[in-house]
Structure formats: structure tokens, C-alpha cells
Amino acid sequence: MLKNLVIVESPAKAKTIEKFLGSDYKVMSSYGHIRDLKKKELSIDTETLEPHYEVPDEKQKLVKELRQCAGQASQVWLASDEDREGEAISWHLCEVLGLDEKNTNRIVFHEITKPAILEAIKHPRHIDMNLVNAQQARRVLDRLVGFKLSPVLWRKVKPALSAGRVQSVAVRLIVEREREIQAFKSEPYYRVAAVFALTAADGSATEVKAELDTRFKAHSEVEAFLESCKDATFRVSSVAKKPLRRMPAPPFTTSTLQQEAARKLGFTVSQTMMIAQRLYESGRITYMRTDSVNLSTLCLAASRDEIVRLWGERYSKTRQYHTHAKGAQEAHEAIRPTYMDATTIDGTAQEKRLYDLIWKRTAASQMADAEIEKTTVTIAIEPAGGKAAAGAPQFTATGEVVKFDGFLKVYRESSDDDDQGADEGSRLLPPMAEGQELQRREVTATERFSQGPVRYTEASLVHKLEELGIGRPSTYAPTISTIQQRDYVHKGDHKGEERQYTVDTLKGKVVTQKTRTEMAGSDKGKLLPTDIGIVVNDFLMKYFPVIMDYNFTAKVEQKFDEIAEGSEKWTDMMKDFYRDFEPVVEKTLNTRSEHKAGERELGTDPATGKPVFVKIGRYGPVVQIGAADDNDKPRFAQLPSDKGMETITLDEALELFKLPRELGEFEGHKVTVGAGRFGPYILHNKKYVSLPKEDDPLTVTLGKAVALIEKKRLLEQQRHIKTFNGDNPIEVLNGRYGPYLTFGGKNYRLPKAMHARAADLTLEECVEVIDAAEQKSEQKKK
DNA sequence: CAGTGAGCGAGCTTCCGCTTGACTT
Numbered sequence: 001m002l003k004n005l006v007i008v009e010s011p012a013k014a015k016t017i018e019k020f021l022g023s024d025y026k027v028m029s030s031y032g033h034i035r036d037l038k039k040k041e042l043s044i045d046t047e048t049l050e051p052h053y054e055v056p057d058e059k060q061k062l063v064k065e066l067r068q069c070a071g072q073a074s075q076v077w078l079a080s081d082e083d084r085e086g087e088a089i090s091w092h093l094c095e096v097l098g099l100d101e102k103n104t105n106r107i108v109f110h111e112i113t114k115p116a117i118l119e120a121i122k123h124p125r126h127i128d129m130n131l132v133n134a135q136q137a138r139r140v141l142d143r144l145v146g147f148k149l150s151p152v153l154w155r156k157v158k159p160a161l162s163a164g165r166v167q168s169v170a171v172r173l174i175v176e177r178e179r180e181i182q183a184f185k186s187e188p189y190y191r192v193a194a195v196f197a198l199t200a201a202d203g204s205a206t207e208v209k210a211e212l213d214t215r216f217k218a219h220s221e222v223e224a225f226l227e228s229c230k231d232a233t234f235r236v237s238s239v240a241k242k243p244l245r246r247m248p249a250p251p252f253t254t255s256t257l258q259q260e261a262a263r264k265l266g267f268t269v270s271q272t273m274m275i276a277q278r279l280y281e282s283g284r285i286t287y288m289r290t291d292s293v294n295l296s297t298l299c300l301a302a303s304r305d306e307i308v309r310l311w312g313e314r315y316s317k318t319r320q321y322h323t324h325a326k327g328a329q330e331a332h333e334a335i336r337p338t339y340m341d342a343t344t345i346d347g348t349a350q351e352k353r354l355y356d357l358i359w360k361r362t363a364a365s366q367m368a369d370a371e372i373e374k375t376t377v378t379i380a381i382e383p384a385g386g387k388a389a390a391g392a393p394q395f396t397a398t399g400e401v402v403k404f405d406g407f408l409k410v411y412r413e414s415s416d417d418d419d420q421g422a423d424e425g426s427r428l429l430p431p432m433a434e435g436q437e438l439q440r441r442e443v444t445a446t447e448r449f450s451q452g453p454v455r456y457t458e459a460s461l462v463h464k465l466e467e468l469g470i471g472r473p474s475t476y477a478p479t480i481s482t483i484q485q486r487d488y489v490h491k492g493d494h495k496g497e498e499r500q501y502t503v504d505t506l507k508g509k510v511v512t513q514k515t516r517t518e519m520a521g522s523d524k525g526k527l528l529p530t531d532i533g534i535v536v537n538d539f540l541m542k543y544f545p546v547i548m549d550y551n552f553t554a555k556v557e558q559k560f561d562e563i564a565e566g567s568e569k570w571t572d573m574m575k576d577f578y579r580d581f582e583p584v585v586e587k588t589l590n591t592r593s594e595h596k597a598g599e600r601e602l603g604t605d606p607a608t609g610k611p612v613f614v615k616i617g618r619y620g621p622v623v624q625i626g627a628a629d630d631n632d633k634p635r636f637a638q639l640p641s642d643k644g645m646e647t648i649t650l651d652e653a654l655e656l657f658k659l660p661r662e663l664g665e666f667e668g669h670k671v672t673v674g675a676g677r678f679g680p681y682i683l684h685n686k687k688y689v690s691l692p693k694e695d696d697p698l699t700v701t702l703g704k705a706v707a708l709i710e711k712k713r714l715l716e717q718q719r720h721i722k723t724f725n726g727d728n729p730i731e732v733l734n735g736r737y738g739p740y741l742t743f744g745g746k747n748y749r750l751p752k753a754m755h756a757r758a759a760d761l762t763l764e765e766c767v768e769v770i771d772a773a774e775q776k777s778e779q780k781k782k
Numbered sequence: 783c784a785g786t787g788a789g790c791g792a793g794c795t796t797c798c799g800c801t802t803g804a805c806t807t
Contacts, residue, residue: 009800009801010800010801010802011801011802012802029801029802030800030801031800031801031802031803032799032800032801032802033799033800033801034800036799036800037797040796058803080800081800084799085799085800086800088799088800089800089801135799138798138799139797139798139799141797141798142797142798142799143796143797143798144797145797145798146796146797146798147796147797148796148797149796149797150795150796150797151795151796153796154794154795154796159794159795160794160795160796161795161796162795162796162797163796163797164796164797164798165797165798166797166798167797167798277802281802289800289801471798471799472798472799472800473799474798474799474800474801475798475799475800478798478799479798618789619788619789674787675787681786681787683787688785688786688787690785690786690787733784734784735783735784735785738784740784742784747783747784749784
């Protein structure tokens with residue numbers, strides 16, 4: 001007879017708890033929610049706003065098992081998380097399993113330790129229906145927004161698009177950032193740096209770098225300043241030492257882990273989560289989806305022991321952190337190693353690196369402040385035969401000395417823009433005294449340009465969403481991939497532009513000027529909005545500004561809190577919302593407009609006099625000449641990936657219609673030039689030949705095309721070096737990178753040594769190469 | 783890395799949050 005059944009959300013958690021509780025308890029997992037709104041329908045009564053739940057197919061088997069065990073148990077303990085979603089999971093379990101109020105207990109614990117769980121069992125309570133209702137409100141609201149808005153987009157923009165409370169705002173952030181960048185006008189300015197020489201106490205010569213505290217706007221100011229430096233005297237006017245304390249960052253939450261793993265290890269958001277999941281399942285770390293920075297007392301003690309053991313008493317400082325994030329639910333702990341005494345672990349290279357990061361961050365959070373001494377030296381410029389005027393520009397040199405490293409011994413948090421100058425401040429200054437004269441070596445004025453806003457990365461977008469209280473730890477990674485899957489946003493490289501800047505240098509008594517070039521504004525792996533993303537965003541902003549408001553989530557969260565406290569009825573909130581929302585949806589669906597969303601007219605086609613415009617077609621952005629109701633059919637051309645709907649010009653659009661172009665005839669078949677998915681090509685007698693980069697498809701001649709066709713034929717002939725016939729023939733072929741083997745639909749590279757005698761290879765040799773390659777890939781799998 | 787070059791006009795698409803497998807590229 002089963003005495004006690006405990007149900008938690010995660011199987012890994014179930015396994016741990018079962019160990020603590022002994023043989024009278026069986027612990028099972030619900031694997032998250034067991035019941036939800038129907039997948040394919042709205043599943044909400046639009047009159048009463050009541051939801052219709054169902055157990056999805058993939059959960060049926062599990063529910064059956066749970067029901068069986070619950071039926072046999074004399075006591076059932078519902079131990080899902082203490083937040084809104086957790087309470088709802090418990091309630092759904094009650095409903096679906098038909099649990100009896102009398103012998104069902106709701107319990108919660110904040111850390112997975114034996115005493116905490118035993119304590120929780122001593123204080124069972126009932127299901128908190130207010131909290132459950134707050135979850136139902138959240139669920140129903142999200143479904144209404146998602147399932148009402150998406151069909152509007154199918155009709156007005158393009159099929160299979162989607163909109164939602166979280167994803168649409170995520171896209172908005174990216175679209176608006178891109179527009180800010182477009183609108184930003186970079187202003188030049190001049191930064192002045194100098195090198196001074198001085199003699200140290202021991203007689204050796206050293207140098208000091210210093211920067212001018214004034215930045216010049218005009219080049220004429222630079223010229224005047226450098227001129228004034230020629231005969232000036234440079235004198236130390238003050239030396240100030242200031243102690244600084246630096247505190248460690250709090251332990252990891254999902255969002256901070258994603259950011260640091262991106263910055264320090266180069267992981268994508270979803271990579272981080274997958275690796276963390278494996279570490280969690282193998283018992284290495286605590287739960288990886290959390291917004292809490294709290295550490296258990298167990299971890300505090302273990303960290304302390306470990307830090308004292310490794311670095312001594314002085315490095316330890318026990319700290320408790322508190323979560324301020326908006327909407328944080330604190331059902332879990334921070335992400336930390338399960339056992340702090342495990343400084344390294346077994347596993348893949350990626351698992352080791354992520355674990356190491358988590359270990360160091362956790363340890364650092366329990367370590368002493370770093371103590372730093374910052375020295376600032378100001379250097380006055382005294383004109384020949386005079387004194388420095390008050391308020392005149394002066395040079396400053398800064399140096400830092402770490403007096404006590406504290407937590408810096410293990411961990412330093414990265415920031416998004418520290419690719420340059422990270423070590424700038426950490427250099428040491430030679431001793432200098434007030435009034436000391438320094439020898440000027442070189443003064444350099446470099447032209448710089450003011451920096452515009454920065455594009456989001458996956459991780460910095462997550463950070464922003466968290467700041468706005470939008471989305472939850474379990475949805476950050478899925479949201480990032482949804483907006484990319486829908487083609488609203490893509491991770492890509494933005495080509496920068498070449499830019500010239502001047503460098504003026506004063507050396508001795510001579511000023512020289514040089515012009516240099518650099519690439520400006522290039523960006524790698526950042527999130528860029530697509531045309532579809534921009535059009536959908538503008539459309540939603542126009543018709544549904546309430547949903548797109550950055551504060552929408554915060555406002556509804558406030559309502560959810562009121563429901564959780566019992567001061568507002570959840571169905572009332574839903575009715576209020578739907579009463580305002582539904583008519584807008586209807587109105588938007590029924591407004592017939594002349595133009596499609598995002599349509600933009602570029603001008604008239606000089607050849608036909610018909611209008612030329614861009615719009616979102618069924619398969620993405622297209623240029624169209626002539627309207628559909630015209631006598632002639634309109635002509636279409638897909639927008640190439642390097643052109644945007646907002647920026648393409650009439651001339652660029654007309655270019656697209658110049659292909660395919662007929663060149664003439666060859667061997668009785670037409671020769672045409674077209675543009676395909678992989679660039680321009682020549683088509684002749686159903687055979688395609690790629691056009692090399694140096695040939696322009698708009699000007700290429702028939703002669704050149706024929707030459708390319710013949711070259712391709714020759715290559716084709718030479719491609720087959722040798723064939724070993726059989727049931728599965730092995731072929732030796734000539735490829736772009738030398739000879740290779742093909743067998744059973746797969747290709748195998750030949751060792752370099754065999755290249756020269758590719759034509760003389762025996763069947764045995766080929767089989768050997770294939771077997772060796774197969775074995776290698778087998779090993780890799782393991 | 784080993785060669786590529788589409789487009790019917792029916793019926794489908796879609797949300798956010800909990801949580802892991804069991805399926806193939």
C-alpha cells in the first residue's frame with residue numbers, strides 16, 4: 001500500500017527529493033503543466049471568457065500513471081513551485097486526477113534540502129484559488145492576443161505570421177533600435193593624447209601616457225592647440241590618490257547567465273540553455289530557469305569553506321542577494337553549482353566551460369570586495385614664459401593599483417562594450433611629484449566620431465526584455481528563436497562603410513598630418529530587422545498600440561497581482577480587456593484599404609508609364625510594376641537580400657527587371673542570363689552555368705557566355721576520373737578542391753598523398769579510405 | 783565545401799509558460 005505520493009514539476013527534482021524522504025514516500029513528476037487550452041483552437045468562450053482545458057495527447061500516458069498512483073496513495077502532496085504557474089499546475093492536477101480535498105496537501109519549499117522538505121511537510125495548506133486565477137488570467141490573455149492578432153496578420157500582411165504580447169514587443173525593440181541607428185548623425189571630434197618622459201628615482205627613463213581633458217570639435221582648434229604645445233612647459237599640477245572598492249556581481253539568473261555566456265564563451269542563448277540543462281540533469285548545478293539571486297544557507301556555508309580553503313579567511317565574505325527584477329517570482333534559487341567543492345567536472349568541453357563560469361560567479365559573489373587605489377595626475381600646460389591660465393585644458397594620466405584583489409581573483413564581469421580599452425585604467429603610473437616638470441615627447445590629435453546606439457545581440461535583447469518585465473526565464477530562449485523563425489529578425493552582419501580620419505602629430509617642433517581609413521559601423525552577429533519584421537511592427541503599432549506599449553505587460557501584471565490578492569475577479573478583468581480589444585480586431589479586419597500594409601510607391605516605370613512599388617508578397621518582399629486590375633498582368637521581382645523595402649530606389653528596382661536577359665543562340669538553343677538564389681547564371685539547353693563574380697549579368701556578351709558553357713562542359717568531362725562498378729559503384733571525381741570519392745550518396749576526401757595518382761587508385765585503396773572515414777565519424781558520435 | 787537555379791491556388795498557419803524526451807537531418 002502506497003502511503004504518500006509527492007508530485008513535483010521536474011523529474012530531476014523528484015529523484016533528489018525521493019532520497020530525502022525514505023520509503024514511505026513515492027515522488028513523481030508532472031513534467032510541467034499537464035493541461036492547457038486546446039492547441040489548435042481559441043478554446044475560450046468569447047461570451048463568458050471561460051477557458052476550455054484539455055490534456056494533450058502526449059501527456060495522456062503520464063496522467064494515467066499519476067492517476068493510478070494517486071488512487072492508491074492515502075496522502076497526496078502537491079509540491080509544485082510557489083509561483084502563479086506552480087499553483088495552477090497543482091490545481092490542474094487536483095482537477096484531472098480527481099483528488100480528494102481531505103487527503104490532498106499543497107506544500108512548498110524554497111530549497112531542495114532534507115530539513116527544508118521535512119519542514120514543508122509539517123505545514124501543508126490548500127490550493128490558493130486566487131493565485132490560480134491570476135494564472136488563468138495570464139493564460140487567457142496571452143491566448144486572446146496571440147490567436148486574435150495572428151489571423152489579422154495572415155489576412156493583411158502574409159500567411160503564417162504571428163503576433164504576441166512578448167514576441168511583438170521584442171521585434172519592436174529591434175526595429176526601433178535600427179531606426180535610431182539610421183537617424184543617428186555621427187559627429188567628428190578630436191581626442192588628444194600625449195607621451196611624456198621623466199627620470200625615475202633610480203635614474204632610469206620612463207614614459208607616461210596622458211589624455212587631454214578637452215575634446216576639440218574643429219580641426220582649427222587642434223592646429224592652434226598643437227601650435228601652443230610647441231614651446232610650452234608641462235608640469236605636474238596635482239597628484240591625487242583615491243581608494244576604490246569594487247563589489248562582486250550577484251550569482252547567476254537565467255538572463256545574466258545567458259549574457260555572460262554570450263560575452264565570455266560566445267554561446268547563443270539557446271546553446272547556453274541546452275548545456276545548462278545537461279549540467280542540471282547530471283546533478284552539477286541547480287535549476288537553470290530562474291530569476292532569483294538567492295543562495296541557500298547550505299551553499300553559503302559550502303562556498304565559505306571552499307574559499308577559505310583555497311585562498312584563506314581574508315577572501316571570504318558571506319553575502320545575501322535580493323532580487324529586484326520586475327515581476328520576479330523567486331520560486332527557485334540562483335543558478336549555482338550543487339557542490340561548491342567540485343571546482344571542476346567531467347563532461348564535454350562546453351559543459352566544463354559553462355560550469356567553470358557558474359562556479360566562478362558563485363564563488364566571487366561570496367568573496368571580499370576588491371580594493372583598488374586609483375591615482376590621477378594632472379599635467380598643466382604652461383605657455384612659453386607664462387603660467388597656465390585657469391580653466392585652460394590640461395592633461396590627465398590615470399593609473400590603478402590593486403591593493404587587494406578579493407573576488408577579482410576568480411571573476412570579472414564583462415560588459416557589452418569592453419572590446420576596447422579594457423586594460424586602459426589598470427596600468428601603473430611611475431611616481432611623480434607635484435611641481436615636477438615633464439619632457440614632452442609626442443602629442444597626437446586623432447579624429448574620432450560620436451557613436452550611435454548599438455544593435456541588440458540575442459543576450460542584450462534578453463536583458464532588455466527582463467528589464468521591461470516582459471517574458472520569463474523559461475521563454476527567453478524560445479522567444480529569441482521564434483522571432484528569427486518568423487523572419488522578423490535575423491542575426492547577421494551589417495556591412496560598414498569606409499571612413500577617413502585625420503591624425504595630427506606634434507613631434508619635436510614639427511606638426512605632421514596624416515589621413516587614415518577605417519571601417520565604421522560594421523557589426524557582426526547582431527539582430528537586424530527584416531522587411532517583414534518592419535512592416536508587421538508598423539502595422540501593429542498603427543492598429544494595436546495598446547498591446548505594443550512597452551508597459552503593457554507591466555500594467556497587466558499589476559492586474560494579475562490584484563487577482564492573486566483576491567481584490568479583483570479574473571473573469572471581470574478578461575471581459576474588460578476583451579470588450580476593448582475585440583472591436584479593434586474586427587475593425588482592422590474589415591477596413592479595406594487600397595494598399596497593402598507596408599506598400600510604398602517608388603515612381604513610374606519610364607518604359608510603360610506604370611507605377612512601380614514594393615510590398616510584402618506571398619513569399620516575401622517584392623517589387624511590382626503595374627496594378628493587378630490592369631489590362632496587362634503586373635510584373636514581379638523578388639527583392640534581393642541586400643536591398644530593403646524602406647531604402648530601395650526606383651533605379652535599383654528597375655534593374656531587377658533587366659533579368660532574365662536573352663543573349664542570342666548557340667547550337668540552336670537560346671542563351672539567357674538570369675539571377676537565381678545563388679547569384680547570376682547562364683541558361684542554355686536546360687543547363688545552368690554560374691556566372692563568375694567579375695562578369696556583370698547586365699553586360700555579359702554571347703561570346704563570353706559560350707566560352708563559359710564550353711569550359712563547364714570540359715570540367716564535366718574531366719570530373720569523372722574513374723569508376724569502380726558494382727551494386728554500389730565507387731567513383732573517383734574531380735572537384736573544386738581536388739579529387740574525391742563518392743559512394744552511396746556520400747562524399748569522402750582523399751588524403752593529399754593520393755591526389756597525384758588519383759587515376760591509378762585501386763578498389764582496395766578506395767574502400768580503405770571510405771572505411772577509415774566511416775570509423776572516424778562513428779567515434780565522433782560517441 | 784564537392785552543386786544548386788521552385789512559384790499549383792486548397793488548406794493551413796498562431797500565443798506564453800511550465801517541463802523533458804522520442805523522433806530524424
